[in-house]
Amino acid sequence: xxxxxxxxxxxxxxxxxxxxxxxxxxxxxxxxxxxxxxxxxxxxxxxxxxxxxxxxxxxxxxxxxxxxxxxxxxxxxxxxxxxxxxxxxxxxxxxxxxxxxxxxxxxxxxxxxxxxxxxxxxxxxxxxxxxxxxxxxxxxxxxxxxxxxxxxxxxxxxxxxxxxxxxxxxxxxxxxxxxxxxxxxxxxxxx
Numbered sequence: 001x002x003x004x005x006x007x008x009x010x011x012x013x014x015x016x017x018x019x020x021x022x023x024x025x026x027x028x029x030x031x032x033x034x035x036x037x038x039x040x041x042x043x044x045x046x047x048x049x050x051x052x053x054x055x056x057x058x059x060x061x062x063x064x065x066x067x068x069x070x071x072x073x074x075x076x077x078x079x080x081x082x083x084x085x086x087x088x089x090x091x092x093x094x095x096x097x098x099x100x101x102x103x104x105x106x107x108x109x110x111x112x113x114x115x116x117x118x119x120x121x122x123x124x125x126x127x128x129x130x131x132x133x134x135x136x137x138x139x140x141x142x143x144x145x146x147x148x149x150x151x152x153x154x155x156x157x158x159x160x161x162x163x164x165x166x167x168x169x170x171x172x173x174x175x176x177x178x179x180x181x182x183x184x185x186x187x188x189x190x191x
Contacts, residue, residue, distance in 0.1 A: 055080055062172055063160045072136060075110050079162050079170070082106075086169040099164040103139060103152045106162075111137060113190055119152035126188025131175075134187045140175065143185040155187060 055077055056070040063070075070076060088096020097105075100122065104115045115122050123141045134140065134155045142151035153163030159175040173180060 050080070052077075059156075063156050064158045069157065072110070075106075075137065075156075078106055078110050079172075082170045084169050084171075085164075087164050087166045097164055097170070099152050102164045102170060103154055106154055107137075107139075107190060111190070115190065119149045122152055122190075123149040123186055123188075126186070126190055128186060128188045131184075131187060135189070138187055138189050140187040141185050142180065142183040144183050149185060151183075 052073045053067075055073060056067050059076045059079070060067040060070050082094075082097075082102065085094055086096045087098060089098050090101075091097040092101050092105075100117060100119045103119075103122065104117060107113050107115050116125065119141060122139060126139055129138060136155065136157050138155040140153050140155050140161055141149040142153075144150050151163065153161040153173070155161045155175075156172065160172050161175055162170065162172050165171050165173070175181060175184060
């Protein structure tokens with residue numbers, strides 16, 4: 001009887017842990033990125049030889065906008081440096097990171113703002129916006145479990161957002177993808 005209760009308890013604990021993590025489904029199609037890109041704006045350009053123009057062209061193509069629409073090159077340098085880094089629940093570094101840690105670190109490094117650690121807590125401090133009001137740098141939240149916000153991404157434009165997928169790591173996805181759109185719950189500004 002004790003063994004059965006122990007096994008049931010373990011199953012419930014593991015289920016709760018998995019369900020409370022970033023539950024994003026991976027993007028089906030997308031470019032591949034290096035996991036070895038260095039962190040830091042200046043080091044990134046020197047080490048990889050990527051210029052601001054290269055970064056702007058690359059992300060304009062991925063997002064589906066004009067190069068002239070890529071204004072915040074620091075944002076895209078940051079994303080480029082983390083693209084493909086794997087998901088790790090509770091992770092905070094390049095060995096693995098979860099969605100809320102990625103959002104927290106990106107907002108701190110790019111915008112100089114502090115955020116709480118969890119997607120749920122982040123959702124409480126944003127200035128809410130309708131979907132058609134979302135702008136580059138806004139946070140978007142997903143509710144996969146029906147109870148609370150359990151996934152966060154950063155809106156880029158043209159319905160694209162960067163986030164941490166549990167199977168693909170840091171990726172850019174389309175909010176209009178039926179999977180994401182079904183669970184999209186809120187968006188808002190921290191700026």
